[in-house]
Amino acid sequence: MTNYIIRRIILIPLLLVxxxxxxxxxxxxxxxxxxxxxxxxxxxxxxxxxxxVIIAYGLNDPLPLQYWHWLVGRTNPYTGETVGGVLRGDFxxxxxxxxxxxxxxxxxxPATLELTMWGFFPIVIIGTWLGIQAAxxxxxxxxxxxxxxxxxxxxxPLFVFGLLVLMIFYTKLGWFPPGRVSQWVIQEIQGGTFAxxxxxxxxxxxINGRLDVLWDxxxxxxxxxxxxxxxxxxxxxxxxxxxxxEELGQDYMVTARSKGVRMQDTRWKHAFPNALxxxxxxAxxxxxxxxxxxxxxxxxxxxxxxxxxxxxxxxxxxxxxxLGISLFNGVLLILANLIVDIxxxxxxxxxxxx
Amino acid sequence: MAETQxxxxxxxxxxxxxxxxxxGRNGHRGWLEQHIGTEAVRNLRTFFQTPASIAGMxxxxxxxxxxILAPMLAPPLNAExxxxxxxxxxxxxxxxxxxxxxxxxxxxxxxFWYGWFDIEQPTHVLGTTPGQWDIFxxxxxxxxxxxxxxxxxxxxxxxxxxxxxTIAAYxxxxxxxxxxxxxxxxxxxxxxxxxxxxxxxxxPRLGRTLAAPMIxxxxxxxxxxxxxxxxxxxxxxxxxxxxAARVLGVQDAKIMFRHIIPNAIYPTLVxxxxxxxxxxxxxxxxxxxxxxxxxxxxxWGQLISFSRDWITSLDVYWYTVIYPGFxxxxxxxxxxxxxxxxxxVMDPRLRKKK
Numbered sequence: 001m002t003n004y005i006i007r008r009i010i011l012i013p014l015l016l017v018x019x020x021x022x023x024x025x026x027x028x029x030x031x032x033x034x035x036x037x038x039x040x041x042x043x044x045x046x047x048x049x050x051x052x053v054i055i056a057y058g059l060n061d062p063l064p065l066q067y068w069h070w071l072v073g074r075t076n077p078y079t080g081e082t083v084g085g086v087l088r089g090d091f092x093x094x095x096x097x098x099x100x101x102x103x104x105x106x107x108x109x110p111a112t113l114e115l116t117m118w119g120f121f122p123i124v125i126i127g128t129w130l131g132i133q134a135a136x137x138x139x140x141x142x143x144x145x146x147x148x149x150x151x152x153x154x155x156x157p158l159f160v161f162g163l164l165v166l167m168i169f170y171t172k173l174g175w176f177p178p179g180r181v182s183q184w185v186i187q188e189i190q191g192g193t194f195a196x197x198x199x200x201x202x203x204x205x206x207i208n209g210r211l212d213v214l215w216d217x218x219x220x221x222x223x224x225x226x227x228x229x230x231x232x233x234x235x236x237x238x239x240x241x242x243x244x245x246e247e248l249g250q251d252y253m254v255t256a257r258s259k260g261v262r263m264q265d266t267r268w269k270h271a272f273p274n275a276l277x278x279x280x281x282x283a284x285x286x287x288x289x290x291x292x293x294x295x296x297x298x299x300x301x302x303x304x305x306x307x308x309x310x311x312x313x314x315x316x317x318x319x320x321x322x323l324g325i326s327l328f329n330g331v332l333l334i335l336a337n338l339i340v341d342i343x344x345x346x347x348x349x350x351x352x353x354x
Numbered sequence: 355m356a357e358t359q360x361x362x363x364x365x366x367x368x369x370x371x372x373x374x375x376x377x378g379r380n381g382h383r384g385w386l387e388q389h390i391g392t393e394a395v396r397n398l399r400t401f402f403q404t405p406a407s408i409a410g411m412x413x414x415x416x417x418x419x420x421x422i423l424a425p426m427l428a429p430p431l432n433a434e435x436x437x438x439x440x441x442x443x444x445x446x447x448x449x450x451x452x453x454x455x456x457x458x459x460x461x462x463x464x465x466f467w468y469g470w471f472d473i474e475q476p477t478h479v480l481g482t483t484p485g486q487w488d489i490f491x492x493x494x495x496x497x498x499x500x501x502x503x504x505x506x507x508x509x510x511x512x513x514x515x516x517x518x519x520t521i522a523a524y525x526x527x528x529x530x531x532x533x534x535x536x537x538x539x540x541x542x543x544x545x546x547x548x549x550x551x552x553x554x555x556x557x558p559r560l561g562r563t564l565a566a567p568m569i570x571x572x573x574x575x576x577x578x579x580x581x582x583x584x585x586x587x588x589x590x591x592x593x594x595x596x597x598a599a600r601v602l603g604v605q606d607a608k609i610m611f612r613h614i615i616p617n618a619i620y621p622t623l624v625x626x627x628x629x630x631x632x633x634x635x636x637x638x639x640x641x642x643x644x645x646x647x648x649x650x651x652x653x654w655g656q657l658i659s660f661s662r663d664w665i666t667s668l669d670v671y672w673y674t675v676i677y678p679g680f681x682x683x684x685x686x687x688x689x690x691x692x693x694x695x696x697x698x699v700m701d702p703r704l705r706k707k708k
Contacts, residue, residue, distance in 0.1 A: 018542075019539055030558075147694070157635050163658070170665075296643065
């Protein structure tokens, strides 16, 4: 096990290089002029000046050279300071958002992290529980009700469901508004009466001891969480149910029962741990998916996370920003994937890693 | 234990033998049975007897008819115009309710079914979106788009995924490692985000067509199947019958296709069959974000996206969400129902329990 973990950690630099190559190769679909946003903010208007920019920043250099400069940055020929370079944390300039990509990520990521933390547990725990119930009560009305509930969840488009709950809970009832916080909270932050520490509003409000702000933030997050949960439960129930059904049908279940193990124990202590494998994979994937910014949900609810930022940039074809966000996500998720893989190996000792 | 297995195997094979030689329970074999085999016929029979799959098929047939009869159900403006272009009744931002008169850009010939409802002039049967695109026309022609995108994407991703996943799991060692690391790299950038990037990058090259988002969804979709089937094969390839086959000197390819894939593919099939709907959804989501096809191209996701202009009065303009949303929902639901039925029919372990 320790060996496996060490091997896995050694691989991380390799993955990082791989991801950077993937992103860099996608950059190559862009014209040299479009790529100049990696290094400079304002493009000159005239053709000659544009050519000068391309030469000055080596945007037509051989690919390995360009890759190197993309990693470590390049010297601005006029001022002498280093610009660009993803290793330096400079992901370029977003023309659609009118700010540096890294600044945008710093502003947006806490919101996404917060939504992930609040959304993950209801999705996994309730989803798995529903799936197990469906498997235990296989082919009964209970099972069919759960399956029906989930199949509608799988069929409802995320954005349609989101617009529907908005229609009901926001437009009609006015209970749960879209966005992140209400106007009065923004005014308090600007007025200095509410100190921002982590940029995660729920944690900040606890630090400040402001329950009204906490409630306001939660009020804004409820609709995205409902939407995300309903749509993710579907996959959890399906996977848990079919995996659990398979284990419940195994011979060792009969053996356990005939030994006199209680029904409850055969299910939870014998079948469930064995059925856990795909669920862990799925939970890991879900966490990773949430963390990387839920593009559509955030867009529908106007939630200022990474996902909605990426969507906004993509719809105005601002590739530099989208690629920057993806690169950030990629690095983040390499670490998350490592944890998932380790859990995977812990859960199933049958798997031998050669 | 071994003895019972042998006995049942012998009995089963005897029964099958009888069926194959024409001395089965019914005394003769039907035409279909002679051509595609007993097992397939039984599967088909179960498939056509499950209410869920019948419902799914009926809905799909209706959608299929709509797609085929689109030129008659919603006649295009004239022969020169691309029929996928939704005709636009002016440019007003405010949507028009269902059954309003069609003033500008109305199709010259009325569709045949207008007579059934005593409609005598061109009418927006389901209203218009903000920006005055006819919702009914968009839904009818969008059916074709939905079929095209869903089928092509699903087949492409599952075939690529199964091949790569099987190779990785079966050979293990270095091949497995390399393939899994490539998958890791592809997966570190989350699905929607990665597809978003790729289609954003491809869009200027391919123009605003269906191709860019489709290629993007395929390029970043196959890894999930590869991982899933790999994890199943990892536990199956240690099973006795595989080892037995290997000891007997059966060729690798034959072991893979005869012994391993049929026993490991069910979870992948469930996911793939479910994903048919899922990919239609992803594609619609891309159009919803404004990345799919051209503005005014008949596509359900885009139709729904128009409604976001009026988010604070969605309860008044409900028809801009409900009608296209319901079409998308029904379409995906049908595929999901079929997917569930396919799983129940094809997995012999589940079949036994009934």
